[in-house]
Amino acid sequence: MPQATSSSQADSRGSRRMAAVGSAVKGLRALFEVEREIVRCLTTFIYRVGDIELKYLLCQHVWESAGHARFIRERGNELGSFGKNEAAREEIRRIFEESIRVDDEIEGLAAFYRVVKGELLYAYRKYLDITHSLADWPSRKLVEEFIQDEERHQAEIQPYIDSAEDAAWVQRLRLALSSQGGWLGVLPKTESPDDFNWRWPDLPYRHPDTCNRGDYPVCSSVFGYDPDEFPICRDWLEDPKTDARIIRLMIYVWLMMELDAVDYLSTVFYETPDAPFDLHYDLARHLWDESRHSAFGFRQLPKLGVDLTTLEHSLSLYNVLIQMTPPERYAMMTMEFEAGSFGTKAHIMDRVRELSDFEADTLLAFDRNDEQQHVRYGHRWLPVIMELFEIDKPVDAFVEETRKRFQELEKTYGKITPHSLSKEKRLTAKKLVQLAGVE
Numbered sequence: 001m002p003q004a005t006s007s008s009q010a011d012s013r014g015s016r017r018m019a020a021v022g023s024a025v026k027g028l029r030a031l032f033e034v035e036r037e038i039v040r041c042l043t044t045f046i047y048r049v050g051d052i053e054l055k056y057l058l059c060q061h062v063w064e065s066a067g068h069a070r071f072i073r074e075r076g077n078e079l080g081s082f083g084k085n086e087a088a089r090e091e092i093r094r095i096f097e098e099s100i101r102v103d104d105e106i107e108g109l110a111a112f113y114r115v116v117k118g119e120l121l122y123a124y125r126k127y128l129d130i131t132h133s134l135a136d137w138p139s140r141k142l143v144e145e146f147i148q149d150e151e152r153h154q155a156e157i158q159p160y161i162d163s164a165e166d167a168a169w170v171q172r173l174r175l176a177l178s179s180q181g182g183w184l185g186v187l188p189k190t191e192s193p194d195d196f197n198w199r200w201p202d203l204p205y206r207h208p209d210t211c212n213r214g215d216y217p218v219c220s221s222v223f224g225y226d227p228d229e230f231p232i233c234r235d236w237l238e239d240p241k242t243d244a245r246i247i248r249l250m251i252y253v254w255l256m257m258e259l260d261a262v263d264y265l266s267t268v269f270y271e272t273p274d275a276p277f278d279l280h281y282d283l284a285r286h287l288w289d290e291s292r293h294s295a296f297g298f299r300q301l302p303k304l305g306v307d308l309t310t311l312e313h314s315l316s317l318y319n320v321l322i323q324m325t326p327p328e329r330y331a332m333m334t335m336e337f338e339a340g341s342f343g344t345k346a347h348i349m350d351r352v353r354e355l356s357d358f359e360a361d362t363l364l365a366f367d368r369n370d371e372q373q374h375v376r377y378g379h380r381w382l383p384v385i386m387e388l389f390e391i392d393k394p395v396d397a398f399v400e401e402t403r404k405r406f407q408e409l410e411k412t413y414g415k416i417t418p419h420s421l422s423k424e425k426r427l428t429a430k431k432l433v434q435l436a437g438v439e
């Protein structure tokens with residue numbers, strides 16, 4: 001009589017039988033964790049860099065990384081034993097923690113792309129080498145596409161990091177990663193020197209108190225009532241006598257200023273390391289949408305005669321929200337600013353349609369559709385972010401409290417950024433009237 005096998009013997013025989021699948025899924029799992037950590041940590045550079053086109057580019061790359069992670073997770077789950085817990089392991093996370101604790105943002109970004117994303121590209125190529133081209137064809141199709149994306153990311157970032165010369169910081173990060181055998185852990189592990197001190201355990205990461213806008217002039221807010229002071233006059237937007245060409249210029253200024261949403265939404269990822277990945281996926285989409293909305297204004301205003309070096313960027317929302325917790329920031333964004341903007345924007349869309357400007361109508365229609373989606377995200381994810389921060393109260397009560405706290409903080413932090421430019425030099429509603437060609 002054959003002896004009955006114990007369940008552990010059967011398990012181990014089963015896993016040996018499926019060893020090839022097991023090793024593919026192990027690789028995919030590591031790649032997933034790296035991509036999701038890229039989403040969590042590359043976002044910390046967005047509010048630190050001042051170049052507007054660079055901010056837009058980073059938002060796009062973050063969104064693509066989120067897409068990679070999602071497809072890898074789907075494929076991993078087809079293969080089984082991918083794991084339900086979506087958090088990155090300590091060994092992967094510590095490289096990312098180290099990578100963001102850098103003094104100069106461009107040096108940091110250069111190392112992030114050369115080492116963190118450069119080694120990811122290498123790991124994808126390695127995956128193709130070691131997996132079976134026919135048996136694991138479905139993974140291969142994805143990985144081939146991601147390699148093209150990563151090569152493009154390297155080419156797209158190059159002009160911005162060309163000047164970075166801090167070889168020591170790059171070297172340090174490379175050393176940290178190679179001591180654990182690269183992202184897949186399959187390279188020969190080098191020993192890190194005895195004097196290698198990780199920065200991150202003793203140096204808490206902190207978002208800056210204000211965001212970087214490079215050489216652009218800044219101010220606290222672009223919204224007001226005095227046409228000699230502000231580019232957007234709230235009462236003009238509602239006034240049926242305002243010429244539609246002025247309204248169009250004002251809405252483009254408004255859209256461009258959604259760059260503040262790019263900067264403050266970027267802060268939420270890092271602080272929610274244990275969020276379900278789907279939350280970060282939707283936030284990454286939200287982030288990319290806001291960068292596109294900002295680009296609507298950034299690209300259209302110069303065509304209408306606006307000199308962007310005279311348009312001050314408003315920083316008050318970042319300055320206030322950074323004093324609040326991630327659930328408070330997200331609550332204000334989705335439940336207050338976004339949910340509260342539809343009425344005014346609908347009226348603006350109707351006015352702009354008088355101009356038969358197909359492109360303007362298109363941009364505004366897509367903006368509206370995106371914003372509706374953002375409010376849906378808010379309803380879905382605010383309770384989850386609240387739970388991550390152990391806030392145990394009804395969502396409505398939390399939103400109401402947050403609104404009051406925002407108003408309090410606004411008194412202190414809402415006006416701390418003085419105008420870079422004098423009234424004469426900066427773009428105001430009065431100057432928009434001239435640019436619009438209105439008599």
Ligand SMILES: [Fe+2]
Pocket residue numbers: 258289290293367371
């Ligand atoms: Fe937006």
Ligand SMILES: [Fe+2]
Pocket residue numbers: 290338370371374
């Ligand atoms: Fe939005």
